[in-house]
Structures are given as structure tokens and as C-alpha cells.
Amino acid sequence: MIETLFFYLGRPIVQYAIIVGVLIAVCSSLLGVTLVLKRFSYIGDGLSHVAFGAMAIATVVGLSDEMLLILPVTIISAILLLRTGQNTKIKGDAAIAMISVGALAFGYLLMNLFPTSSNVTGDVCSTLFGSTAILTLTTVEVWVCVILSLIVLILFVLFYNKIFAVTFDENFGKAVGTRTGTYNLLIAVIIAVIIVLAMKLVGSLLISALVIFPALSAMRLFKTFKSVTVFSAAFSVICTLVGILTSILITTPVGATIVAVDAIGFLVCWLISLAFRGRKG
Amino acid sequence: MSYIKAVNLSVGYDREVVSENINFTVEPGDYLCIVGENGSGKSTLMKTILNLIKPIGGTITVGDGLRKNEIGYLPQQTMVQRDFPASVTEIVLSGCQARCGLRPFYNREEKELAKENIRRMGIEDLANRCYRELSGGQQQRVLLARALCATKKILLLDEPVSGLDPKVTAEMYELIAKLNKEGVTIIMISHDITAAVQYASHILHVGDTVYFGTKEEYLNSEEGRFFLSGQGKDGGME
Ligand SMILES: Nc1ncnc2c1ncn2[C@@H]1O[C@H](COP(=O)(O)OP(=O)(O)OP(=O)(O)O)[C@@H](O)[C@H]1O
Ligand SMILES: [Mg+2]
Numbered sequence: 001m002i003e004t005l006f007f008y009l010g011r012p013i014v015q016y017a018i019i020v021g022v023l024i025a026v027c028s029s030l031l032g033v034t035l036v037l038k039r040f041s042y043i044g045d046g047l048s049h050v051a052f053g054a055m056a057i058a059t060v061v062g063l064s065d066e067m068l069l070i071l072p073v074t075i076i077s078a079i080l081l082l083r084t085g086q087n088t089k090i091k092g093d094a095a096i097a098m099i100s101v102g103a104l105a106f107g108y109l110l111m112n113l114f115p116t117s118s119n120v121t122g123d124v125c126s127t128l129f130g131s132t133a134i135l136t137l138t139t140v141e142v143w144v145c146v147i148l149s150l151i152v153l154i155l156f157v158l159f160y161n162k163i164f165a166v167t168f169d170e171n172f173g174k175a176v177g178t179r180t181g182t183y184n185l186l187i188a189v190i191i192a193v194i195i196v197l198a199m200k201l202v203g204s205l206l207i208s209a210l211v212i213f214p215a216l217s218a219m220r221l222f223k224t225f226k227s228v229t230v231f232s233a234a235f236s237v238i239c240t241l242v243g244i245l246t247s248i249l250i251t252t253p254v255g256a257t258i259v260a261v262d263a264i265g266f267l268v269c270w271l272i273s274l275a276f277r278g279r280k281g
Numbered sequence: 282m283s284y285i286k287a288v289n290l291s292v293g294y295d296r297e298v299v300s301e302n303i304n305f306t307v308e309p310g311d312y313l314c315i316v317g318e319n320g321s322g323k324s325t326l327m328k329t330i331l332n333l334i335k336p337i338g339g340t341i342t343v344g345d346g347l348r349k350n351e352i353g354y355l356p357q358q359t360m361v362q363r364d365f366p367a368s369v370t371e372i373v374l375s376g377c378q379a380r381c382g383l384r385p386f387y388n389r390e391e392k393e394l395a396k397e398n399i400r401r402m403g404i405e406d407l408a409n410r411c412y413r414e415l416s417g418g419q420q421q422r423v424l425l426a427r428a429l430c431a432t433k434k435i436l437l438l439d440e441p442v443s444g445l446d447p448k449v450t451a452e453m454y455e456l457i458a459k460l461n462k463e464g465v466t467i468i469m470i471s472h473d474i475t476a477a478v479q480y481a482s483h484i485l486h487v488g489d490t491v492y493f494g495t496k497e498e499y500l501n502s503e504e505g506r507f508f509l510s511g512q513g514k515d516g517g518m519e
Binding site: 157158160168171172176177218 | 328331332333350352353354356364365367368371372374375376381385386387409410411414427428431432437
């Protein structure tokens with residue numbers, strides 16, 4: 001078993017998958033707390049469906065690099081969704097539900113009407129749930145992932161304190177002159193980028209898991225924003241690594257395996273927190 | 282020139298007026314108490330002063346060297362994230378946000394300021410505790426320390442004692458009075474007319490009739506007598 005593992009680890013395709021996996025894991029976990037507490041998680045969900053629709057269009061049109069379409073479409077949707085959620089009296093949730101289900105339907109329809117390969121069901125399945133076996137990435141895709149992840153990381157570190165302030169108490173921020181609108185926008189854009197990135201790894205239906213599990217696990221165990229953030233990132237990286245390696249060894253779909261490991265990780269954190277509380281009380 | 286001057290102000294949401302004909306001024310060092318029944322528009326007025334919502338009519342001018350980002354604010358509780366994982370220090374430090382501008386990290390001076398305000402509020406021993414595990418009174422102190430990090434000049438407090446027991450309430454009022462003596466201008470919303478009369482220098486009554494004046498004037502005014510008798514209190518009546 002160990003031998004097989006090392007055999008696989010020597011192959012570039014596996015190395016790429018691991019590099020990209022780790023980067024995506026870190027990025028997707030960072031904004032988890034903000035998403036969960038600001039009730040942005042439904043936006044994340046909606047966006048991943050929009051990304052699916054965009055992906056379908058890109059495939060049908062035959063774009064050489066699908067990112068060129070998916071990224072801008074998702075970012076613009078993120079901004080629009082944030083606006084509708086804030087300004088109008090129509091419930092933001094309903095609007096998002098409409099958009100996301102619509103995007104799913106149109107995406108599937110397009111892929112069926114204009115099949116680009118003989119195996120439409122397989123294509124759809126892998127867009128929704130991630131690739132069935134090991135992640136296959138071209139060098140260009142790896143670079144795009146690396147650069148986008150680095151941008152997300154740098155933005156997060158630079159705006160860490162602002163994101164904290166806007167998440168904790170938006171009105172106070174606004175009252176003392178913080179540009180909360182701008183930072184909400186920034187958060188939305190970062191979420192969009194993360195979703196497009198994570199779609200590669202786990203497919204569009206499972207993205208939310210990658211964002212939410214690490215944050216919820218960390219919030220069980222830690223009490224300061226910094227420690228929660230750091231633990232989320234670590235949790236996410238470990239789970240993703242274990243997930244990728246497991247999927248290689250026992251040939252399971254990579255996305256679903258990662259999410260399963262995340263779920264188990266959450267359970268463990270939950271049990272630990274219960275144990276601690278029990279001892280204290 | 283005064284810190285804040287409101288002329289013929291009407292406040293409300295989406296063009297629906299909640300309260301109108303509001304005139305008042307706040308001078309440096311004042312302690313203004315805003316009183317009125319539930320739903321009379323006190324919080325709405327405060328949000329308008331803070332520029333969180335636009336006035337429907339009239340004007341508010343901020344002046345005398347007071348800049349928009351030099352106002353500290355203690356919201357009426359509900360706004361803050363209840364489950365947020367954050368330590369007391371992290372929250373107090375976030376009050377320095379306005380000073381930072383675009384600078385990404387807090388500098389030494391700001392960290393000192395946060396520490397100093399934590400001490401001022403008497404919550405040093407809670408500095409590393411988790412906010413969501415504190416009692417209501419402790420949480421209010423944390424938020425007050427945060428507001429103090431945002432300003433040395435003026436604090437807007439929206440019912441700072443709601444939900445606190447009598448002893449902690451009295452401590453909170455003393456704390457605010459102490460800050461006022463140290464030169465911080467205070468605008469406070471309160472249902473507690475006795476405390477308002479005891480501590481404030483000026484009173485603004487919002488409701489069907491709007492009244493603004495010094496505490497002494499208010500006690501002798503019709504609104505004041507009516508409101509005081511309505512509350513079953515006899516402070517200030519002959
Ligand atoms: N976000 C909002 N949108 C529309 N109307 C609102 C909003 N918030 C409050 N109102 C309405 O404005 C009126 C005044 O509310 P406000 O919160 O200013 O009262 P208040 O004087 O602070 O009352 P309390 O003493 O209970 O805090 C109420 O009738 C309320 O229903
Ligand atoms: Mg109120």
C-alpha cells in the first residue's frame with residue numbers, strides 16, 4: 001500500500017493534483033467564518049450553480065480555456081447577488097434560488113442539446129461532483145490555480161482586519177467610516193474566485209462543503225477569530241490531502257472523498273468539543 | 282460652531298417619516314440624553330446622526346473639528362453577531378479600524394490604545410476571553426471600549442443599559458459619567474428618565490411633540506412634567 005502510494009506520488013499528474021488541492025483547500029477555508037456568520041453561504045451555493053451554467057456554455061461554445069468565461073460570469077453574479085440581497089425588499093434568498101436553479105437547468109439543457117463528447121452524462125456528473133478518478137490538470141490550469149490562489153491569499157491577509165470588522169458588526173464599521181460596501185464587494189469577489197477554483201477539485205455541488213466544514217469545525221474548538229481562521233486552514237488542508245490520497249489508493253471520486261473526510265473531521269471536532277465541555281461542567 | 286447641529290430634521294425609513302421637526306445642537310463636553318416612548322424614533326434618529334440612513338428632510342451638520350470618522354457608536358444590542366468567535370482584545374482593537382484607513386495592520390500605538398481602553402473599562406481580566414461567553418454587562422463594556430478606540434471626542438450610545446441588572450446599570454452610568462468628565466461628549470438614548478435627569482446636561486424628547494433644552498428647562502416644561510408623571514416618577518416636580 002505504501003509502495004503504491006509512493007509510486008503515485010512520483011507522478012507529475014498526482015503532484016499537480018496535490019499542489020492544486022492544497023491551495024484550493026486553504027483558500028476555500030479562509031472565508032468560511034464570514035460566509036457562515038454573514039449568512040452568505042447561500043450566495044456561495046447559488047454562485048456554484050451559476051459557475052456550472054457558465055461552464056456548460058463555455059464547453060458548448062468550445063472555448064479553449066473555460067476559466068475565461070466562468071470567472072467573469074461568476075464574479076459579476078456575485079456582485080449582483082450581493083446587491084439584490086441588500087437593497088431590495090424582495091427576499092434575497094428567493095432571488096438566489098431562482099438564479100441558481102435556472103443556471104443548473106440551462107447548463108444541463110445546453111450540454112444535452114450540443115453534446116461535445118459522446119458521454120454527456122459523464123461530463124455533467126464530473127462538473128457537478130468533480131472528476132471521477134484523479135484530477136487531471138494541464139500545466140496551464142495548474143498555473144492559473146496557483147496564481148488565483150495566491151491572489152486570494154494575499155487579499156485575505158491584507159484585508160484580514162477589515163473583513164473581521166465587517167463580519168462582526170457592519171453598522172459600527174459604517175458608523176466610524178469604514179467603507180463596508182467596498183469590503184462586502186471584495187468579499188463577494190473573493191468568494192466567486194474561490195468557487196471557480198474549487199469547482200475543479202470537488203465539482204460545483206460539493207463546493208459549499210469545502211467552505212463550511214472547516215469553519216464550523218474550527219468554531220467548535222476555538223474562540224478567537226485568528227485561531228479559528230488558522231485552524232480552519234489547517235483542517236481543510238489535512239482533510240483535502242487525506243481525501244486525495246484515499247481517492248487514489250481506493251479509486252473513489254476525488255471530490256466526494258474529500259467531502260466525506262471533511263465530514264468525518266467535523267464529527268471528530270464536535271466530539272472533542274463535547275468532551276471538553278463535559279470535563280469543564 | 283457646535284459638534285452636531287440638527288435643523289428641522291425629519292427621520293424615517295423609505296420616505297416614511299418616523300419623527301419630524303427635530304432641532305438640537307450638541308456642543309463639545311455636552312451630555313445629551315434622548316428620551317421617548319418605544320418606537321418614537323430614537324434609534325432612527327441616532328442612525329441618521331451616524332449617517333447610516335439619510336435624513337428625509339432638514340439638515341444635520343457636523344462641525345467644530347469633528348470628523349465623520351471620529352464618532353464612537355454603541356449599537357442597541359441586536360446588531361452584533363452573537364455566535365462570532367472573537368476574543369475581547371480582537372473586538373476592542375477593531376474599533377481602531379477608522380484610524381487605519383487603508384493600512385492593513387494595526388500599529389503599536391493602536392494596540393496600546395486598545396489595551397488602555399480595556400483597562401479604562403475595567404475588563405483587563407477578560408482580555409483573552411471569548412466575547413460570546415461573556416455576560417450582557419461585560420459585553421456592553423467590551424463594546425464601549427471598542428467605541429472609545431474609535432474616538433476621543435464623541436460617543437453615541439443606544440440604550441447602553443438595556444438588559445443589565447440594577448447594580449451593573451449603576452456602574453455603567455457611572456462609567457459613562459466619568460468619560461464625560463474626562464471630556465468625551467455623550468449622546469445617549471435611555472428609557473430611564475431618572476438617570477437621564479441625574480446625569481445629562483441636555484435632554485431631547487422625541488415623540489408626538491419634540492422638546493430640546495437643558496435638563497433644568499426640561500424639568501419645568503410641559504413635556505417633561507408629562508413624561509415624568511407618566512413614568513410614575515416624581516423627580517424634579519414641586
Ligand atoms: N429598518 C427599518 N425599516 C423600516 N421601519 C423601521 C426600521 N426600523 C425601525 N422602523 C420603524 O421606525 C419606528 C421607530 O423605530 P426606532 O427603532 O427608531 O424606535 P426607538 O425609539 O428606538 O424604540 P425603542 O425604544 O424600542 O428602541 C418604529 O415604528 C419602527 O417600526
Ligand atoms: Mg431603539
